Amino acid sequence: MRHLGERVSALVDGELSHSERERALAHLTFCADCRAEVEAVRALKNRLRSLEGPSVPADLTMSLLRMSEPGGPLPPRVNPFPDASRVFGGMPVPSMHGFAPPDNRPRGHARPRGGRARRAGYVAVGLTSAAMAFGTMFVIGGMEPAPSVVPQMERFANQHRTTIPYGPATAHATPIPTPTPTVTPTAPVVRGR
Amino acid sequence: MRSFSVAVTLAVAMLLGLVVAAPGHGAATSADETDGDDTGLHLLREAAAAGRTHRYTGVIRFVTERPGAGGTASALVEVSGADGVLTVREALAGAVARRVDPGSPAGGLAAPTPGMLDVLARNYHVVAAGRGTVCGRDSRIVEVRRDDGGVAARFWLDESSRLPLRRDVFDGRGRLTSSAAFVEVEIPQTRRDVTPLPGPAAARDEAELARLRARGWGFPVRLPNRLELFAARAEEPGYLYFGYSDGLSVVSIFVQRGYLDEERLTGWHVQARAGHKTWVRDSLRQEASWASGGHVYTVLADAPSDTVDAAIAALPHEREPGFWTRVARGAERLASWANPFA
Numbered sequence: 001m002r003h004l005g006e007r008v009s010a011l012v013d014g015e016l017s018h019s020e021r022e023r024a025l026a027h028l029t030f031c032a033d034c035r036a037e038v039e040a041v042r043a044l045k046n047r048l049r050s051l052e053g054p055s056v057p058a059d060l061t062m063s064l065l066r067m068s069e070p071g072g073p074l075p076p077r078v079n080p081f082p083d084a085s086r087v088f089g090g091m092p093v094p095s096m097h098g099f100a101p102p103d104n105r106p107r108g109h110a111r112p113r114g115g116r117a118r119r120a121g122y123v124a125v126g127l128t129s130a131a132m133a134f135g136t137m138f139v140i141g142g143m144e145p146a147p148s149v150v151p152q153m154e155r156f157a158n159q160h161r162t163t164i165p166y167g168p169a170t171a172h173a174t175p176i177p178t179p180t181p182t183v184t185p186t187a188p189v190v191r192g193r
Numbered sequence: 194m195r196s197f198s199v200a201v202t203l204a205v206a207m208l209l210g211l212v213v214a215a216p217g218h219g220a221a222t223s224a225d226e227t228d229g230d231d232t233g234l235h236l237l238r239e240a241a242a243a244g245r246t247h248r249y250t251g252v253i254r255f256v257t258e259r260p261g262a263g264g265t266a267s268a269l270v271e272v273s274g275a276d277g278v279l280t281v282r283e284a285l286a287g288a289v290a291r292r293v294d295p296g297s298p299a300g301g302l303a304a305p306t307p308g309m310l311d312v313l314a315r316n317y318h319v320v321a322a323g324r325g326t327v328c329g330r331d332s333r334i335v336e337v338r339r340d341d342g343g344v345a346a347r348f349w350l351d352e353s354s355r356l357p358l359r360r361d362v363f364d365g366r367g368r369l370t371s372s373a374a375f376v377e378v379e380i381p382q383t384r385r386d387v388t389p390l391p392g393p394a395a396a397r398d399e400a401e402l403a404r405l406r407a408r409g410w411g412f413p414v415r416l417p418n419r420l421e422l423f424a425a426r427a428e429e430p431g432y433l434y435f436g437y438s439d440g441l442s443v444v445s446i447f448v449q450r451g452y453l454d455e456e457r458l459t460g461w462h463v464q465a466r467a468g469h470k471t472w473v474r475d476s477l478r479q480e481a482s483w484a485s486g487g488h489v490y491t492v493l494a495d496a497p498s499d500t501v502d503a504a505i506a507a508l509p510h511e512r513e514p515g516f517w518t519r520v521a522r523g524a525e526r527l528a529s530w531a532n533p534f535a
Binding site for chain 2: 134136137138139140141142146147148149150151152153156157159160161162163164165166167
């Protein structure tokens with residue numbers, strides 16, 4: 001009899017007919033190779049069967065769903081390992097429920113058609129907003145809090161003409177309330193040499 | 194017209210002719226022993242006294258440089274002095290006569306106060322420099338000299354009355370910057386028994402200065418070219434006045450709070466003075482105005498242009514804020530507006 005070959009898996013899975021199963025078992029009685037192969041397949045299946053199916057996090061599901069969409073730019077990648085207390089070999093190890101897939105989606109596929117034009121639009125809007133902001137601050141920064149004045153030349157000229165240096169006080173010297181200065185007290189009104 | 198009025202006023206001051214009610218001639222006042230090398234100081238004191246006691250009439254020709262505009266400007270002024278008051282009127286039809294003090298810039302500083310003469314003697318050398326003639330009248334010449342020997346001013350004093358007949362002022366380079374001289378003068382009765390007027394020494398109103406300083410104002414007591422502060426006052430409506438003099442010239446500084454409304458400066462034009470942008474007017478008097486640090490400074494002066502330039506240079510001149518400075522200031526204001534706790 002020939003070796004079992006592909007019928008090993010069917011034998012382990014119990015998918016052979018009765019007569020075929022009897023002939024396969026008879027073969028295994030004398031064929032150590034096929035017997036070892038059957039044992040290996042059976043052990044593998046038992047191991048797989050003992051494993052529980054991993055729970056799929058919701059964010060993983062959403063990430064997978066978004067990969068199928070032709071939408072906009074990629075979302076920012078979230079640090080999948082916020083808890084760095086578990087490390088192995090200096091690298092953080094994710095927990096079963098904190099796992100997030102690596103962001104290995106091809107960049108080119110995520111970019112929509114017309115992306116260059118949209119980016120230019122973003123740049124234009126940004127520049128315009130910046131210009132408006134700077135312009136506003138420039139205008140506000142140029143606003144003078146002090147009142148606009150012109151020299152009172154008629155009054156000044158009259159006072160200058162009639163002042164008698166080191167002489168008796170003129171009419172302008174009548175004591176009047178002194179206005180409160182608006183500069184820093186130590187700042188000079190007039191600067192000497 | 195205003196310029197001519199100013200010129201008229203200044204010319205009047207030069208005209209301190211005297212007519213003495215009492216006849217006779219007195220002896221000339223001798224030099225004060227404290228005058229030292231200022232051999233001409235007693236002559237100026239006599240002239241100052243004569244200008245306030247004598248009667249006289251005449252016409253003064255006033256000539257001055259035109260700062261920035263080049264050339265000179267002149268005017269004729271009719272003057273009449275009596276009892277220490279000058280009546281001046283521009284020699285033009287329809288001109289109005291005004292009464293001024295001969296010790297003021299309007300009176301041409303022809304009869305300076307004793308304190309002003311003290312300052313003059315402190316800053317200059319006042320020497321007798323010979324004799325001359327003005328309007329056919331014999332005169333004594335007095336020169337006011339700088340430390341380097343340069344002439345800052347020259348006076349012609351009437352020999353018989355001591356009235357000042359001519360007054361020339363020179364700048365630091367020896368260039369004539371202003372002149373006021375009688376072209377006609379009548380002194381009905383002359384006498385020379387003029388006694389120098391007593392008066393307080395050159396002193397400032399220190400109490401007023403202390404009040405201003407207590408309120409935060411700072412100001413120098415000296416400016417370049419020997420200018421000394423003789424008055425500082427807060428005036429209505431809301432400006433400061435500072436008066437400086439070297440005994441020869443007068444520089445007035447006015448400070449207003451605010452920024453200069455250049456659009457309303459009719460009759461003014463921009464001119465660089467002492468390396469700074471200023472607004473000036475075409476006038477017989479030195480006039481300049483500018484803004485700095487939220488204040489407007491206005492300078493009026495009867496002084497050589499180099500003296501005025503030095504004073505202007507010594508006053509605050511903040512540069513216009515640049516783009517980023519304005520942006521930063523605007524951002525700061527926006528933040529303060531948005532901050533409810535500011």
